Amino acid sequence: RTRAMELTLVLTHACNLGCPYCYMGRKFSRRMPQETAEKSVRWTFERLQPGDELQVGYFGGEPLMAWDLLQKYHLRAMELAQEKGLRKLVGAMTTNASVAITQTSRAVTVTMLPKR
Numbered sequence: 001r002t003r004a005m006e007l008t009l010v011l012t013h014a015c016n017l018g019c020p021y022c023y024m025g026r027k028f029s030r031r032m033p034q035e036t037a038e039k040s041v042r043w044t045f046e047r048l049q050p051g052d053e054l055q056v057g058y059f060g061g062e063p064l065m066a067w068d069l070l071q072k073y074h075l076r077a078m079e080l081a082q083e084k085g086l087r088k089l090v091g092a093m094t095t096n097a098s099v100a101i102t103q104t105s106r107a108v109t110v111t112m113l114p115k116r
Contacts, residue, residue, distance in 0.1 A: 002087055007044045008057040009037055009073060011066035017096055031066055037073050041080070050085035057092045064099035 014029040015022070048054060056077050058070050074091050081089040 002051055002053060003049065004053040004055070005044065005048060006055045006057065007040060008059055009040060009069075010059045011037075011061075011063045011069045013061045014065045015061040015096075016065060016099060017062070032069065034069070037069065038076075041073060041076055045080045045084060048084055048086060051087050052084075053088040053090075054081065054086055055090040055092055057094070059094050062096055062099060063093055064095055064097075067099075 010032060012029070012031045014031070044054065054077070056074065058074070060066065063070055070093070077089060077091075
């Protein structure tokens, strides 16, 4: 029998926007301690069985402001999912995408626009 489980990691409380309607409240720059993230991932995988499914959600503030943590823990989840024999691993992210747009815009500007 396949079981599905969800893990949400709040990677940072920092956000690059100041939306007055945001339900997350006052912003501050605290990031999730790596020890907390590692314990959370380990705890989750200890409870999964081969054939199970897992969704890992990345949340914040703005999770793209902690891109290094997002990459690190999703790559770790992918390794553990393969070792455990999970049927499916899904990554999800709640984001305003403005950080990604800015980074993409810079990359396009540098690589695709003609040099003057």
